[in-house]
Amino acid sequence: MHMTPEEFRKNGYAVIDWIADYMEQVEAYRVLPDVEPGETASKIPDHAPETSDGFASMLADLDVVVMPGVTHWQSPNWFAYFPANVSGPSILADLAASGLGQQGMLWSTSPATTEIEARVLDWLVDLMGVPQSWKSDGPGGGVIQMSASDATHAALVVARHSRRDDGPVERMVVYVSNQAHSSIEKGCTVAGIGHCRKIDVDEAFALDPEKLRAAITDDLARGLVPIAVVSAIGTTATTAVDPLEAISDIAQEHGLWHHVDAAYAGTAMICEEFRGYQPGLERVDSYTFNPHKWMMVNFDCNVLWVADREPLIDTMSILPPYLRNAASDAGDVVDFRDWHVPLGRRFRALKLWWVIRYYGATGLRAMVRNHVDLADQLAGWVELDDRFELFAPHPFGLVCFTHVEGNDATRMLADALNASGSVAVTPSEIDGTCFIRVSIGQTHTKERHVEGLWQAINELA
Ligand SMILES: Cc1ncc(COP(=O)(O)O)c(C=O)c1O
Structure with a gap:
């Protein structure tokens, strides 16, 4: 009934070949799929098979059933949302991790999963220039x-x-x-926190600290209990950067937990020249970023650092008798199940480890700088063209612009670009102004792809 190791080897080679072919061909696909709702589902039988379908037919259905409904996030012509860029070493690491099938909830259930994760996140502390005290041998982690x-x-x-x-x-x-990002309001809702107060921003879309101070004073006067503030390094709409130090001052004054959301832009911190966007991290309580966005690590892989691990463990740790073990009892090890909501956890650290080792810090920095340079180039072309206006500063790899003829023209241009199939961009809106987000960050995006995008913009504007 089961796949023998020999069959696995043969089928596995076929799958690797299929993925390699996809990598070679991805640029040729229309970036956004042209399918109707229900079209993919209609190609799947109503009921599960009673007997084996056979691997060959399953593999063939990748082309027949799956591919028509695939959005090509891995196309070098992908400029929508933020990147979810992947890489060869990351894909292979995910495969190896699946093969090992680890359950790393406790150190004792997978010592390698736990220790590699801790060590690789310590590497990242150095690579990104975040506080040394966030390393696993410090108070944080x-x-x-x-x-x-x-x-x-x-x-x-x-x-x-x-x-x-x-x-x-x-x-x-x-x-x-x-x-x-909406995840913060959602987090408040899920945590049952009564209020998620949204503070006005300045002309660069960054939080206005005076407005924050005023809102806190107001809430205290009403008998409410301010508990936390979340700063963004790179907002989703425009990659705005909140003033971290001013917010830390206010957080300290009022005893607020200060969390930093650098989901997308955190990766840029591997390059020293971007670290000015996150000064004074020594005073924040927690920081998160997504290697699964811009660091060529396949989804899913998010990093959370805390300045002090005690409150986190105090909040998340519940110890039923069946999870007790000698290593944990002795206090010699880290049990990552105490660091988040889920109990079970897979070996995600392997792909992060392999990506960092494969590219080295130099390779990762080159990738970031290439994307940021391409974004600067595109922003320069936009600025010089009378038909368009930049909508926001572009500190990283995202360029936001409008059509000077107004919202309808902007929206029509975004729709036309996406309908063309040659590229994908994201239309968005702030305070009634529509704009187009061009996010440059796919692993294989080169100058010629951005030139192609600019040509399409020129033809369709
Ligand atoms: C600034 C920011 N924070 C949080 C998120 C949510 O990320 P995730 O999908 O990992 O929950 C995003 C997603 O784009 C984001 O841009």
């Missing part, structure tokens, strides 16, 4: 989670737990800018 949403939710739950004696959850308040 890092953990891999599924998503930035999970990491932020975890941080907010810790903030709530730490302040449990200060008032009921319905009276607690978390502060974010009105440009913050």
Whole structure:
């Protein structure tokens, strides 16, 4: 009944060949699929097979059933949302991790999973220039989670737990800018926190610290309990950067947990020249970023660092008798199940480890700088063209622009670009102004792809 190792080898080679062919051909596909809702499902029988379908037919259905409904995030012509860029070493690491089928909830259930994760996140502390005290031998520490949403939710739950004696959850308040990612409001809802207060931003879409201070004063006067503030290094809409130090001052003044969401832009910190965007990290309580966005690590792989691991473990740790073991009891090891909501956890660290080793710090920096240079180039062309206006600063790899003829022209241009099949961009809107987001970050995006995009913009504007 089972696949023998010999059959696995043969089928596995076929799958690797299929993936390699996809890598070779991905640029030729229309970037966004042209399927109707229900079209993919209609190609799948109503009921599960009673007997084996056979591997050959399963593999063939990748082309017949799956491919027509695939959105080509891995096309070098992908400029939509943020990148979810992947790489050969990451794909192979995920395969090896699947082969090992580890359950790394406790150190004792997979010592390698736990220790490699801790060591690789320590590497990243140095690579990204974040505080040394976040390393595993310091008071802080890092953990891999599924998503930035999970990491932020975890941080907010810790903030709530730490302040449990200060008032009921319905009276607690978390502060974010009105440009913050929806995951923060969702995290508040899931954590039962009463209020997620959205603070106005300045002309560069960064949180205005004076407005934050005023909102806190207001809430305190109303008898509410401010517990946390979340700063963004790179908002989703425009990659705006909140003023970290001013926010830290206010957080310290009012005893707020200060969480930093650098989901996309965190990767840029591998290059020293971007670290000015995150000054004073020594004073924040937690920080999250997604290697699964811009670091060529396949989804899912999120990093959460905390400055002090005690409150996190205090919040998340529950020890039923069946999870007790000598290593944990002796206090000699890290049990990552105590660092997030899920119990079970897979070997995600392997792909992060392999990507860093395969490219080296130099290769990763080159990738980031290439994308940022291409974004600068595109922004320069936009600036020189009377038909368009830049909508926001572009500190990283995202360029936002509008059509000077207004919202309809901007929206029509975005729709036309996406309908063309040759590229994918994301239309968005802030305060009634429509703009187009061009996010440059796919692993294989080169100058000629951005030139192709610019040509399409020129033809369709
Ligand atoms: C700034 C920011 N924070 C959080 C998220 C959520 O990330 P995830 O999908 O890992 O939950 C995103 C997603 O794009 C984001 O841009």
